[in-house]
Amino acid sequence: MSDTIPSCEACRPDAEKVDPAKLEKYLSQVPEWRLEERNGVQMISRDYKFKNFALALEFTNKVGAIAEEINHHPELVTEWGKVRVTWWSHTIKGLHELDFAMAKRCEAVFNA
Amino acid sequence: MSDTIPSCEACRPDAEKVDPAKLEKYLSQVPEWRLEERNGVQMISRDYKFKNFALALEFTNKVGAIAEEINHHPELVTEWGKVRVTWWSHTIKGLHELDFAMAKRCEAVFNA
Numbered sequence: 001m002s003d004t005i006p007s008c009e010a011c012r013p014d015a016e017k018v019d020p021a022k023l024e025k026y027l028s029q030v031p032e033w034r035l036e037e038r039n040g041v042q043m044i045s046r047d048y049k050f051k052n053f054a055l056a057l058e059f060t061n062k063v064g065a066i067a068e069e070i071n072h073h074p075e076l077v078t079e080w081g082k083v084r085v086t087w088w089s090h091t092i093k094g095l096h097e098l099d100f101a102m103a104k105r106c107e108a109v110f111n112a
Numbered sequence: 113m114s115d116t117i118p119s120c121e122a123c124r125p126d127a128e129k130v131d132p133a134k135l136e137k138y139l140s141q142v143p144e145w146r147l148e149e150r151n152g153v154q155m156i157s158r159d160y161k162f163k164n165f166a167l168a169l170e171f172t173n174k175v176g177a178i179a180e181e182i183n184h185h186p187e188l189v190t191e192w193g194k195v196r197v198t199w200w201s202h203t204i205k206g207l208h209e210l211d212f213a214m215a216k217r218c219e220a221v222f223n224a
Contacts, residue, residue, distance in 0.1 A: 053185045057176045060190065064169045073165045073192040078172065080185040 008072040010089040010096035017094040026100040033103050036086075042095050043088035044103055048110055053080045062109045072098055120184040122201040122208035129206040138212040145215050148198075154207050155200035156215055160222055165192045174221045184210055 009015060018026060023042075027035060033044045050056040060078045063085055067073045077084040085106055087099040121127060130138060135154075139147060145156045162168040172190045175197055179185045189196040197218055199211040 053176070053180060057173065060172065060188075061169065064165070064190070068165060076172075076188075076190040078176070078188040078190065 010098035030103045045086035122210035123203045142215045157198035
């Protein structure tokens with residue numbers, strides 16, 4: 001068995017950005033997530049609310065664990081009672097379908 | 113023994129903001145930290161760099177632990193290879209001397 005870290009499909013230089021029609025469809029599947037743009041790069045993000053800092057940090061760690069599993073990493077903003085998760089694909093400077101799959105996994109982790 | 117969560121001295125409504133003279137002195141003691149302002153609220157922040165996501169998240173957890181200990185919480189932005197720590201005192205909408213003490217503790221954690 002190889003012990004190489006699996007490469008993330010969304011992080012390949014030839015990975016395809018989600019096209020506008022699919023973007024709309026995918027966004028409708030994660031209604032709590034909003035589309036944003038930073039320096040021309042499209043991203044999706046959601047704020048998750050918690051009762052205290054410890055629960056927020058626990059969620060950050062859970063999302064960190066799925067990120068490590070897939071080797072695709074979000075930005076995680078942890079504060080007292082809140083975690084903002086933002087997904088995008090650095091290499092293609094935009095959104096890959098994996099970003100939406102990861103958003104769905106975040107929903108599953110939060111609702112578990 | 114009381115099991116009440118200790119209140120953070122910087123989070124009392126009558127806590128004092130650091131005055132401009134002290135601000136300059138305190139900033140010089142944490143030269144890696146920069147002063148910033150969001151919506152009129154002064155904050156201090158530093159980007160810490162790491163070799164991967166796991167090490168970044170580990171640092172986030174270490175800073176989270178000292179935050180819980182003091183019951184004063186920063187904003188922690190965790191990404192692949194980077195953690196941005198930002199301290200300020202929400203209640204007084206600015207910087208308390210405790211924010212600088214916490215910045216120093218972050219330095220100690222990072223350099224340990």
